[in-house]
Amino acid sequence: MQVPKAAEDADPATRAETPPQAYWRRWSEDAPSAQASEDKPSSGEAPVVAAADAPANDSVTLPPLGTGDEPPYRVLIVEDDRAQAMFAESVLNGAGIEAVVAGDSRDVMDTMQRIKPDLVLMDLHMPGMSGAELTTMIRAHESFLHTPIVFLTGDPDPEMQYQVLEIGADDFLQKPIRPRHLIAAIESRVKRARSLGKQRMTEASRHPATGLMARPVLLQALSSALPSPAGGVYFIEIEGTSTLRERFGYAALERLMTEAGRRLGELAGAHPATRLNDHSFLVYTPGLEDLGLDRQARVWRDGISQHAFEIDGHTIRLRAIVGYAALRHGFNDAGSALEAAESASRQARTQSIGIASYEPPEPGQTSDLSEYLRDALADDRFELIYQPIVAVAGGDEAQYQTLLRMQANDGTMHNAAEIVPAAEQAGMIHDIDRWVLERALVVLQHRRAQSRPVRLFVPQSPRTLAREAYADWLASAIAVRGLEGPSLVVDIRLADALIHSVTLKAFCDSLVPVGVQFCLSQYEHSPDADSLLSQLPLGYIRLSARYAHADAGALRDAMRTSIDRAHRQGLQVIGHSVEDPQAAATLWMSGIDFIQGNLVQQAASELDFDFKNAVL
Incomplete structure (x- = not known):
């Protein structure tokens, strides 16, 4: 369908209508030139972006922005004005950037957790919760600590700009802004954030002394692979650490556990391994078939138990307990797999060989109990x-x-x-x-x-x-x-x-x-x-x-x-x-x-205890 041009005597700078989503090129067909846009002052509320730079050819579809195998750039637009939100969304979509709109500030955190945006483009003044308050909330989450936050607003108050920059915003863009300037600002921020994220991941992915993976990195890799029909997770525990700590002290024990971690890293080879706490480690063996799981458990156990470790001039040998869980049991998240391997390690403590595998309960053992608990939740009992x-x-x-x-x-x-x-x-x-x-x-x-x-x-x-x-x-x-x-x-x-x-x-x-x-x-x-x-x-x-x-x-x-x-x-x-x-x-x-106890008051369904006049 051919879009008619505006009348020759129309004043293009006063255009305030918002295009349908993904029609920003066609909508800007009769937009003024960049020079005219700058020379003529706008009236009314500033639009999100000026349409002067929007290309007129709507037959070109830009590929999603991203490099190589990286996912396309993803931007969360937080804007309560639906017309302006749709326009910003269409500009970004037209540039190959995935854009998701959150029109209610109360939905922002849930949306961020769901889509994991590369950048947040936010209005400053919104009902319910201001952009400044949202920025504080976002920065309180470790997972979004480094997510770029860019404000796009018509508020010219410099004090307000300084305030939001101080609480964690990354940039402040003034309405109206040309599409190419908006896109350039977003692209540069996302590129820089992804580059810094890779650098942080590289620096934090390995322990400098042992070479073992950082725990979050390993668990993330495990989570991404689940559910999996093959592979295993090993919970490896060093026995007797309390006695060693009492005899040699905490610092010496820590050096010993570092050596144990280095030894496990050598044994693990290409298999991801990490230290879980003072005396336990986790190894993930992706793709390993069931027949090889027990054999690999013996490699971990013997490789540590038969190795001579030094602690304060003494040569000692450590006993390693190994519990493992085969991923074929259908774990849907890393926490469940880790829990199963840990459960197997508790069983391994009672075994003379120090090795045990996780076996899920028989269906008959837990089905009635599971249904009973589920019914209790459903019936609010x-x-x-x-x-x-x-x-x-x-x-x-x-x-x-x-x-x-x-x-x-x-x-x-x-x-x-x-x-x-x-x-x-x-x-x-x-x-x-x-x-x-x-x-x-x-x-x-x-x-x-x-x-x-x-x-x-x-x-x-x-x-x-x-x-x-x-x-x-x-x-x-x-x-x-x-x-x-x-x-x-x-x-x-x-x-x-x-x-x-x-x-x-x-x-x-x-x-x-x-x-x-x-x-x-x-x-x-x-x-x-x-x-x-x-x-x-x-x-x-x-x-x-x-x-x-x-x-x-x-x-x-x-x-x-x-x-x-x-x-x-x-x-x-x-x-x-x-x-x-x-x-x-x-x-x-x-x-x-x-x-706390029944001497003070027994547990009750009401919160009516008189703390002010309590006498002990």
Whole structure:
């Protein structure tokens, strides 16, 4: 269809209509020349771009921008004015750039997590949430820390420009802007960001001393390959590290583990390998058939166990425990595969050969249980109850631990101690953890709206926290609800943290900028446990229930050592399972900061404890 030209006496500079999507060349057919556009002032609100540079030939389709095998450039346009958003989208699409529009600022974080844009092109003034606020939120996510943010606005205020640049924006473009200038600005930013991203990946992809892969790089490679019909994941654990630490010290043990990592790297060859925590490693063998998995496990075990290591002038041999999981079992994400291999390593500890393979439960063993838990979720038979955590020095700050319960068909109530192991066996711990966290966030939001803020300690499994994008989802959920990060404390059991310390550190580090706090629960003094106090960005520890009865002897001394060490790290200590005044007095005299237990109040469905007038 031929598009008619405008009348000769029409004033082209006053054109404000917006073209249909992908018709920017045809729409600009009668646009003024670049010189005329510059000489004649515009009227009304500035359009997103000036059409002067748009080519008139609409028969040319530009290929998506990108080099070689790289994906095309992808830009997220954040603009509440639909007409201007469509025009910017059509300009970028016409230049071979993929453009996605988010018209509601509340959808930005979810959209970014879904499409992973190379650049964000954003308006400054939008209803609901300003561009400056969105920039702060985006920069709080580690995965988007280096994503270029370019503002395109008609606001001429230089102070506002300085403000958004200070909080993390990369550039500030003034409306109206010519298409070629907009495209050039975006291309240069994306090229530079991709180049820097490759450089950061190269620098961070290998440990300088061992040559092993960085853990996120390996897990990303594993995730990209799943599901896979072949290959395996190996969880390799070095036994006896606690004894070695006590004898030689932490620094010497770290040097020894570095040597063990270097040795494993030699054995792994082309297979990706990484260090998981103080004493365990992960190896991924893509494409390896089942017949070779056990043979390879023996290579890892023997290659480490038969090697002579030096530590402070002593020659020692290390015992390696190997658990592995065949990828043919149908894992859909790296967290599930790692969990299966770790489960096999626990079984390997009980085997004389020190090797075990993961075998999924028989369908008959878990199908009924899985369906029962799924039915409970679907029928909303889970519920949260809350137990107050009271400051021994007094105060009116409301804080509770959330406790999970589930009502069975016969009316029986099951507590978390029964639910969590069953959920882990049935492969549903992630679903239940997310339900708990979502319900807790709703409570925090309601209390904030009532001007009655509360802090909630919410238990989570490290298997859930290791899931891809779980940290991003949580950060986004907090931002969307307008919550303050410190109102949420993620509660992690010590036994889990000792195994998943690297995973947990990555999760915690990604949420520290949001303000989320962390508590290490069921804490007991040990060299491994003490090392976690400095490794993880904790705010609290909750003592083991055993310490509530530590009225004399070595147990009381260990409790006081734990409390002193925590205080030196700047952590606050919660005394747990306090049932009687004698236990409360023992904990109070040992220097705890908070007390929790039935002596204070039993867990209940309401958050109505009177913190201000509580007397301990």
